[in-house]
Amino acid sequence: MTALLEARKVTKAFGGGLLDKRVTVALDDFSFAIEENPRVTAVVGESGSGKTTLARLLLGLISPTTGQVLYDGHDLRHLTGEQRRAFLRDVQMIFQDPYEVYNPFYRVEHVLETPIAEFKLASSPQARRALIQESLRAVGLRPDETLGRYPHQLSGGQRQRIMVARAVLMRPRLIIADEPVSMVDASLRATILESLSQLNRDYGMSIIYITHDLTTAYQISDNIIVLYRGSVAEAGTVDLVVREPKHPYTQLLIQSVPQPNPSLAWGSTDIRAETADVSNGTMQVEVGGAVGLVPTAAAVSAAAKARGGHLLTGCPFADRCPHVMAICRENPPPLFRIDQGRVATCFLYRDREVLSSEQLGEVF
């Protein structure tokens, strides 16, 4: 069966200066597929982990350096006009900042009317009105309090919910939400997340929830992919990963989340302070030869071929890891199957079954 949207062995590298021999690896050999079965998948990572690069790749806003992103089996770079229209309808995006997506000169219904006109979703003004009202109610907004207003007259939470309403209107098969609640206050956050999970339950839409916030990821997702500096650290069903994290990075991450409960103190694991601080840099590797501003696929794939498919030269977490071994600096760890429904890329589990990067989607 062809997947709705699939990333196949995708690597994205960004160049440095003209004579720079190093590239920044935003995403290294990543494969994942969204099948028909509607699920909520969280992609969690800190700054520099590649999570936003992944969103942009999946939307076709940027192209992979090597590998492919496929919509219904077709490479996003070579869609026909008709396929492209279908793609734009099937895959919807909710962005982080509910303030910047609106044109301040238009009333808020503009963002709802445009897609209706563009995709001819309504045959009459009455049908259009009914459609708009229904989609607003689906996200818990009262149409009479929302329509006719300008963006500045609404709160951030309301604006973000209208974005969710817009996604509902299109009846997409997949919604990619990049940090949809990070700019919204706590009391409204819950409401927006609830709207998202409702879309999944009631309308059968798949959702990719991209976030740095493990707690909300745990709340709404079925599966989770933890990214660290461009590669998968751990992936699996959300309960397994959050309740019993196996990768040392996931363990550190989960222990560092401040829990809203004074009796659950921050974990006392020792953080290797001097190197930990450098974490908000992405991974840089040499590819041999100057790469220029835009690394070529040839240079990157040649470098990757020499390293067994990966661009990274070792485990990206090695510098911070309390369990680091010699092997970690020599090779990037492959996916090890820890249990049914979870993999981790860590040599601590090197006695387990090895999966190829394309098998990530088969885990959960």
Added chain:
Amino acid sequence: MAAPVLRVDDLRVWYHTGRGPVKAVDGVTFDVISEERLGLVGESGSGKSTIALALMRLIRPPGKIESGSIRLDGVDVLEVSEEHMRRLRLATLALVAQGAMNSLNPVVRVREQIVDAMHDHDEHLPARAANERVISLLDQVGLRPEVADRFPHELSGGMKQRVCIAIAICLRPKVIIADEPTSALDVVVQRQVMETLERVQEMLNASVVLVGHDMGLMAQFVDRLGVMYAGRLVEVSPVNDVFAEPLHPYTQLLIASLPSFEHKGTFRGIPGLAPSLLDRPSGCSFHPRCPHAMPRCSIEDPSLTEVRPGRWVACHLYDASSVTP
């Protein structure tokens, strides 16, 4: 109980706009006890950052401190001269601002930035002693001596934030005001910065006022928590009590809306919206959203009252159970 180092009494800070005064802080009273960590938590527009700025007397027009007093060790900081206030800042009262890491001068090395701060406050040390001081300050915030020779862009966000903490503590202040000190940092780095702040505070025997929106961070860090809503404090209690048994309906709903790893399930947001500070609802500001609203809530403004020992709440539900007559 230990004596308060900082006592804020009936503070009002309004921003004057063409459409009338925005009452960002409207009658806030609280104490900070010596060596304690007090949290002020609230959503956007609740007035928490305005309080932080008012404590430093850094409110600029159109903002104005309308009334009230801020007593630091018995001195009303709202009454002293500008020059006196300038000396109080950093020496007794230091601010680690939101996004402080972006306030470092990009073309000056870390060493000079710390020395500058000390010079500005009449700490003139010979070059060698100044250098030793810088190294020791960096060490206190967990940074290696080499960092002194770096420029800000060579440091990560967490390291820059620690440099800002080093600057804040260079004159051993009694009160450190930290306004969302980790809002742009990743969780692992956030935890390190907060642990640094905790260590520094214990070393200086200082008090910390932590201003923020993250209830999780509050739960991990503070001793007492004040909950802000629409420019007022609605509840002030020991942090364990707030989470175990929140008294104010807003606090109850806020805590119920927090996602955690403990239970997974449905989400409960707080219905309705925070009121406009230009046109606050009559009576209790929370009454339009409150599930327990009574007729008197829309008429009478509840005042912050100690309803159980150490537990202060501004809500008519507790009118009968006041501790003080």
